[in-house]
Amino acid sequence: MTSSELIQIATSLIGSLCFGILFNMRGKRLIAAAVGGLLSWGLFVVLSHFILNEPINYFIVAAVVSLYSEIMARILKTPAAPIVTTSLIPLIPGGSLYYTMSSAFESNFTMFLEKAVSTLKLACALALGIIVVTAISQFLFKRVKQR
Amino acid sequence: MEKLLDSIMDIGEQMLISGAEVHRVEDSIKRIFDAYGTKRTDVFIITSSIVVTIHTDDKAYTQTRRITETSTDYENLHKLNELSRSICKHKYSDNEIKKQLAEIAKCKKYPLWLEFICYAVISGAFTLFFGGGITESAVSFIIGALVRFVILLCDKTVKNKIFCKFVSAFIATSLAFIALRLDFIATVDKVIIGNIMTLIPGIGLTTALKDLLVGDSIAGLLRTIEACITALAIAAGYFAVAFITGGAI
Structure with a gap:
């Protein structure tokens, strides 16, 4: 692991923690969200050594982090959505959006299209990852409860 | 009943x-x-x-x-x-x-000063995250706190969220550019990205896509449009500065 990757993992923890505070999360729920932030980027860094396709990595990370959030939500007796959204903040394609803007300004349309499409792909991969796990876990947890 | x-x-x-x-x-x-x-x-x-x-x-x-x-x-x-x-x-x-x-x-909210610090820390942290150096991160940290101040002013006066995002993006970009001119930093992009992270409708867009995929089409579409307009407002703020400075960014 390079030092820049370590910095990224540390700052993703800080980022999720601060966003959690802005969303008025408290106590154990705030900690769960901050750890989720660390988990999400840590996993992404590890995965990116093996899989070179960014959207697929995003999908896997989103799925794993939502599973983590569903479990934490059950333990802490709270909705899962706040934990998922705060945990996945480091994956928000902010850089990608910036380069979409700047290439539009420079009239560099090949780069603009490339960046715009990649921003959309990443956002869709994130949402899909969350949905798949939420749907499956709702079904599974219902089964467990009924027993 | x-x-x-x-x-x-x-x-x-x-x-x-x-x-x-x-x-x-x-x-x-x-x-x-x-x-x-x-x-x-x-x-x-x-x-x-x-x-x-x-x-x-x-x-x-x-x-x-x-x-x-x-x-x-x-x-x-x-x-x-x-x-x-x-x-x-x-x-x-x-x-x-x-x-x-x-x-x-009646439940508690965090104090306002903590929100200022959070904006600053988020901006600074994400500048580092996207590969910026220590000085760039420090500049971004200060701009982050100022952006929170701009949002506070906007909330008290115009109360228009879209306009507020535009102004925040405008101020953040111009401050980054001023820092560049004063030779505090070598490039502006990492600083601007760090500040964009506090403004970006990323959560809005993810929730929008979630709503769409779950089947709440109308709610999802409304949220998607809202997120796109917010993103456009941020881009407009950036463009305004870029035009004024003659594209030197």
Whole structure:
């Protein structure tokens, strides 16, 4: 692991923690969200050594982090959505959006299209990852409860 | 029954304002009325409105609520969720529910200075995250706090969220550019990206896509459009500075 990757993992923890505070999360729920932030980027860094396709990595990370959030939500007796959204903040394609803007300004349309499409792909991969796990876990947890 | 409906509508309204997804609120309201044993409950929710009709043996009651502003508050959401669960269990009277809601409304918020620090830390942290250096991160940290100040001013004066994003992006970009001119930093992009992270509608877009994929098409479309317009406002703020400086960014 390079030092820049370590910095990224540390700052993703800080980022999720601060966003959690802005969303008025408290106590154990705030900690769960901050750890989720660390988990999400840590996993992404590890995965990116093996899989070179960014959207697929995003999908896997989103799925794993939502599973983590569903479990934490059950333990802490709270909705899962706040934990998922705060945990996945480091994956928000902010850089990608910036380069979409700047290439539009420079009239560099090949780069603009490339960046715009990649921003959309990443956002869709994130949402899909969350949905798949939420749907499956709702079904599974219902089964467990009924027993 | 009418009063009960009114207090349950309050819960739904507060949940939506705090940032709950549409289907969660619909689900909660339905479950609550199932617990009270109404014959039929019809709930229709989009991000800006709630319509509920409940049928008892002899009468039907309908109420609507219009939601104009949202402010993400997950502590509030957590408490509302707990309340709606215990309502299902204990079937409180409408007075009791109102009392509990008033209790929740009193729940603590973090102080304003902490929000300033959070904006600063988020901006600084994400500048590092996207590969910026220590000085760039420090500049970004200061700009982050100033952006929170701009948002505060906007909230007090114009009260238009889109315009507020535009102004924030404009100020953040121009400050980054000034820092470049004064030779504090070598490139502006990492600083601007760090500050964009506090403004970006990333959560809005993810929730929008979630709503769409779950099947709440109207709510999802509304949120998507909202997120796109916000992104455009941020881009416009950036473009304005870029044009003024003659594209030297």
